[in-house]
Amino acid sequence: MAYRSTRHALLDLEHNGMLRRIAEPVDPHLEMAAIHRRVFRAGGPALWFEQVKGSRFPAASNLFGTMERCRFLFRDTLPAVQKLVALKGDPAAALKDPFSVPGTALNALKALPRKVRSGPVCAGQCRVSELPQIVGSPDDGGPFVTLPQVYTEHPDKAGPMGANLGMYRIQLGGNAYVQDREIGLHYQIHRGIGVHQQSWQERGEAMKVSVFVGGPPAHSLAAVMPLPEGLSELTFGGVLGGRRWRYTYRNGYALSTDADFVLTGTVVPDVLKPEGPFGDHLGYYSLAHDFPVLRVEQVWHRTDAIWPFTVVGRPPQEDSAFGELIHEMTGQAVRDELPGIHGVHAVDAAGVHPLLFAVGSERYTPYAGTAQPLELLTQAHHILGTGQLSLAKYLFIAAAGDRPPELHQEGAFVQHCLERIDPARDLHFQTQTSIDTLDYSGTGLNTGSKLVLAALGAPRRQLLDRLPEQAGLSPLPTDGVAGRYALAMPGVLCASGAPFRNYAQAETEIARWTAALEGHPACGPEQRFAGGETQAPGGRSTTAGPGNATAGQQTPRIALIVLCDDAEFAAASLHNWLWVTFTRSNPSHDVYGVQAFTKHKHWGCRGSLVIDARIKPFHAPPVEDDQEVERRIDRFFAKGGALEGLE
Numbered sequence: 001m002a003y004r005s006t007r008h009a010l011l012d013l014e015h016n017g018m019l020r021r022i023a024e025p026v027d028p029h030l031e032m033a034a035i036h037r038r039v040f041r042a043g044g045p046a047l048w049f050e051q052v053k054g055s056r057f058p059a060a061s062n063l064f065g066t067m068e069r070c071r072f073l074f075r076d077t078l079p080a081v082q083k084l085v086a087l088k089g090d091p092a093a094a095l096k097d098p099f100s101v102p103g104t105a106l107n108a109l110k111a112l113p114r115k116v117r118s119g120p121v122c123a124g125q126c127r128v129s130e131l132p133q134i135v136g137s138p139d140d141g142g143p144f145v146t147l148p149q150v151y152t153e154h155p156d157k158a159g160p161m162g163a164n165l166g167m168y169r170i171q172l173g174g175n176a177y178v179q180d181r182e183i184g185l186h187y188q189i190h191r192g193i194g195v196h197q198q199s200w201q202e203r204g205e206a207m208k209v210s211v212f213v214g215g216p217p218a219h220s221l222a223a224v225m226p227l228p229e230g231l232s233e234l235t236f237g238g239v240l241g242g243r244r245w246r247y248t249y250r251n252g253y254a255l256s257t258d259a260d261f262v263l264t265g266t267v268v269p270d271v272l273k274p275e276g277p278f279g280d281h282l283g284y285y286s287l288a289h290d291f292p293v294l295r296v297e298q299v300w301h302r303t304d305a306i307w308p309f310t311v312v313g314r315p316p317q318e319d320s321a322f323g324e325l326i327h328e329m330t331g332q333a334v335r336d337e338l339p340g341i342h343g344v345h346a347v348d349a350a351g352v353h354p355l356l357f358a359v360g361s362e363r364y365t366p367y368a369g370t371a372q373p374l375e376l377l378t379q380a381h382h383i384l385g386t387g388q389l390s391l392a393k394y395l396f397i398a399a400a401g402d403r404p405p406e407l408h409q410e411g412a413f414v415q416h417c418l419e420r421i422d423p424a425r426d427l428h429f430q431t432q433t434s435i436d437t438l439d440y441s442g443t444g445l446n447t448g449s450k451l452v453l454a455a456l457g458a459p460r461r462q463l464l465d466r467l468p469e470q471a472g473l474s475p476l477p478t479d480g481v482a483g484r485y486a487l488a489m490p491g492v493l494c495a496s497g498a499p500f501r502n503y504a505q506a507e508t509e510i511a512r513w514t515a516a517l518e519g520h521p522a523c524g525p526e527q528r529f530a531g532g533e534t535q536a537p538g539g540r541s542t543t544a545g546p547g548n549a550t551a552g553q554q555t556p557r558i559a560l561i562v563l564c565d566d567a568e569f570a571a572a573s574l575h576n577w578l579w580v581t582f583t584r585s586n587p588s589h590d591v592y593g594v595q596a597f598t599k600h601k602h603w604g605c606r607g608s609l610v611i612d613a614r615i616k617p618f619h620a621p622p623v624e625d626d627q628e629v630e631r632r633i634d635r636f637f638a639k640g641g642a643l644e645g646l647e
Contacts, residue, residue, distance in 0.1 A: 001076055002242035005120065006214040006260050006306045009073060010060055013046050018069055020044075022642045025051040028059075028143070030629045033136035033311045035636055035643070036061045037625070040311070040318055044646045045069075052307070055132045059307040063217055065318050070325045073217050077242045080110075081329050111235040113160040114244040119257020120302040122250070127180045128172055128299055131261070132307045137279025138626045141288060142174020144278060146310045149212040149223040150185070151254055152196045155203060160247055160254065164192030165233035167223040169278065170211060170263075175288070176273050184275035185209070185267065185294045186437075197267060197292070206266035209294055210253050214260025214308045216241040224322055226387050251297065260305040265296040279623035282351035282583050283314025286438045287620055289445060313623045314579065315348045323348055338386065340379050342400045345407035346392075349575040350582040353391040353436040357407045358383055362399040362456055373399075373426060373454035380452040384430070391436040393448060394582055398455045411489050411574045417455035418491045418559035419463060423593060424604040428452040431588040440620040441586045449588035461526070463491025464556035468522050471556065476523070477516040481509040482563060486571035491559040494567040494577070500614040503589060510563070510612065514594045518607060522558045525595045525606030563612045570613075584613040 003009040013019040026032050026049050039047060040062055046069065049059040064070050071078070133143035150168045153159065171177070171184030187193050200207035212219065218241030222233045234245045246257045253264035272290035280286045310318045323346065338344070340361040347355040364374035380397050383389050396417045398404040405412035421427075428451070435441075435448035442448025467487055469475045476485055482495040500506060517523040562581050564570045570580040585591070590612040593605020636643045 001073070003073075003216040003218070004243070004258055005216070005302065005304070006060060006308050007304050009063065009217050010046065010048055010306065013063070013069070013072075014048070016072070017045075018072065019046040019048055020643060020646075021048045021050055022636065023050050024636075024642065025053050027053050028055070028132050028134040030135055030138065030626055031633055032059065032061070032132075032134055032309075034625065034629045034633050036309075036311045036318075037313070038633070038637065039643060039646055040065050042646045044643070048306075052132045055130060055307075057130075057132055057301070057305055057307050059132045059134070059309055061309050061311065062318060063308065064221075064310075064321045064325075067321055067324055070321050074221075074240055074325075077218075077240050078329065080242075081236070081240050110242060110244050111238045112244060113232075113234045113238065114246050116246050116248050116257055118248060119246055119255070120304075121255055121257050121259045121262050121300050122248070123303045124301050126299050126301055128183060128263070128296060129180050131172065131299070132309070133172065134307075134309050136311050137285070137313065137623050138629075139277055139285055139621070140279060141171065141275070141277050142177075143172045145170035145172060145211065145213060146312065147213065147220050147308050149215075149219055149256070149259075150187075150193060151210040151212060151256070152193050152207060153254070154196050155199050155205070160234045160245070161232055163232070163234065163254070164196055165223050165237075166193055167220070168193060169275075170294075171275050171278070175275065177293070181296055182273070183263070183265075183294050183296060184273065185292045186275050186278075187291075200267075201269040204269065206268045206295075208253055208266055209264070210255060211263040211294075212256040212259040212261070213263070214306060215256055215258040216243065218242075219245070219256065219259070220308065221322065221325070224319075225326060250300075253297070255300060260302050260307065262300040263294075263296060264298050264300075265294045267292045267294055277620075279313055280438045281312045281315065281317065281319060282354070282436075282438055283579060284438075284440065284583070284620040284622050287440070315351060315575075320348045323352065338379065338382055340375060341383065343407050344383060344389065345410075346389075347410060347578060347582070349410070349578040351436075351439070351579070353388070354393045354439060354441075355578065355582040356383065356389065356392040356395045357410070357413050358395060358397040359400050359404055359407065360397050362401060371457040373397075373456045376454045376456060377428060377452065380428070380454065384450060384452070390434065391439075393435055393439070393441070393450055393585075393587060395450070395452045396455070397452065399457075402455070402457065404455075410578065414492070415463060415490055417453060419459040419461060420455040420457055421453055421559070422460065423559075423609050424597075424606050426454045426456075427591075427604055427609075428454065429587060429591075429603060439583070440618065441584055441590075441616070443586065443589070448586050451587035451591060461491075461557040461559065464522050464558050465490040467493075468520070468558075471522075473522055474520065476520060477513065479513060479516060481513040484567050486567040488562070488571040488577040489574070491557060492562065492577070493558055493560075494562045494564055494570040494580075496567040497563040497565065497612075497614050499565070500612070500616050502617075506612060510592050510610065514592060514596070514607075514610060517561075517594045522556065523561070523594050523608040526557075558608050560609045560611065563610060563614060565614050581611055581613045584615060584619065585611050 169186035222237030274288040275291040276288040277285040342359040345357040360379040430450040484496045592610040594607025596605040
């Protein structure tokens, strides 16, 4: 379906029973977001808020809330997108030789942006304060645009084919912004817009910015796509939308003419103001920091404009479906861009960027019997140097030849890796490097560390599938650092720890605790003897292949212990464990181990690996629902309400 606007898409969803209208006036301060969250959690429909208090414009959300709805919106174009991605973004090649890829020439034509004299978005103008002022979380610094398409051009390459389109956070008011004249623009310097800004700044000139909101749903998805080098976001949006991206210029600014709204303005060099806080996609608030200011020139809108928005917070949220859809469309492109890689999965439950899973190839076997990750490490560094994947903190990578579980089988994949990793050899750190700006587990804004955990070969150990005392082993020690233990999955225990105070105290306390763990048969160092014989303290030795032990013939092992604030909460579900473990730890500072050592700059341990995932004093607070607002919106879900039956 070639949608021409947000309204066109909403009417199609409504006609097919995938949308509900809310006619009652709704407060954009927390109420609209709370309604969205509740409907999303119920797997409910898209929402059309016909009356937004304080604004003359209606709003819509949850368009992409389920994969069923995503596939419906793009039902006619997904195959064409996959073909274009396979072409690596060269629509001209398909036009020159349309028979080289059957059915692609017409799609390539749709990929080329079309300049027009005018369009629907040029119909009217308004002030920033007239837009729906949606505040999503109780401690947000003001209203935000949550589905923006931020458009910039490079000073040396004018026009849409050299432009960048990204979904960067926009704060419409609050803080020190001058109402209607200034808005906040939050982005990371390594993104495409950051490259453009640097080029404009070197010239001493202001950068022109256009913020598109709404339009065909494909345009929103295009703004978040991690596209292969050379493929324009506007090109992608045209093919996915089944309609060429139409644009024009007004006063030197690019306008997406099918958009519902366009805000235009300039970013002046070296002008910064505090932006935030904002309840973000890791499930915590990103705090107030200095970011560029966009000086607003004009706000354009369609006659029938509708303001699309989403709500972010602890995963899963609506943007989780974005990630799944993107994986469907670009999985082959990732494999083409990363030689030897069979797949990469950014784990949504862990906030996407903190944790990656990957399957690679291990073909570096020059000597018979070699069972050490080699090519896997080359591929791991390639992954951590590629686009948004470079924001990851933890990367579990397994060899395809070992037939690991499918990457989206997250618990099974972790267990596969923990059965095989040698913690004395297979842990590889990068310190004092970049992580996600929104991740506050590191040593500073956008600063932290990374850890690659490489798994290769036959299982080295059997993972303990119950608490030690339930398996006939002695209980684990509790000496003031760790208290209650809970099993998160086979081989992984969570331990409730005393509140974290500082790193000096943590190192002392955890050293004492891991020394006590050293004597436990499920946590202490595995002993290796000549001929591949393996023995764990208290366990029976066995002979296996080079460097490996036969699972089941030694004491089952605890491969990983996560020290946290509440072991029962962290172990209650896989989602809880992934969120707590990988959003609250910084590898260089929070990874410990039983019988840890450093040799020739390499850190490892001979017993259980330990991750300190306790909340630290410098961490950002988690996003939590406002219970008073929750009570207020009950009326929409009660008998006779617009959303009756959706809980």
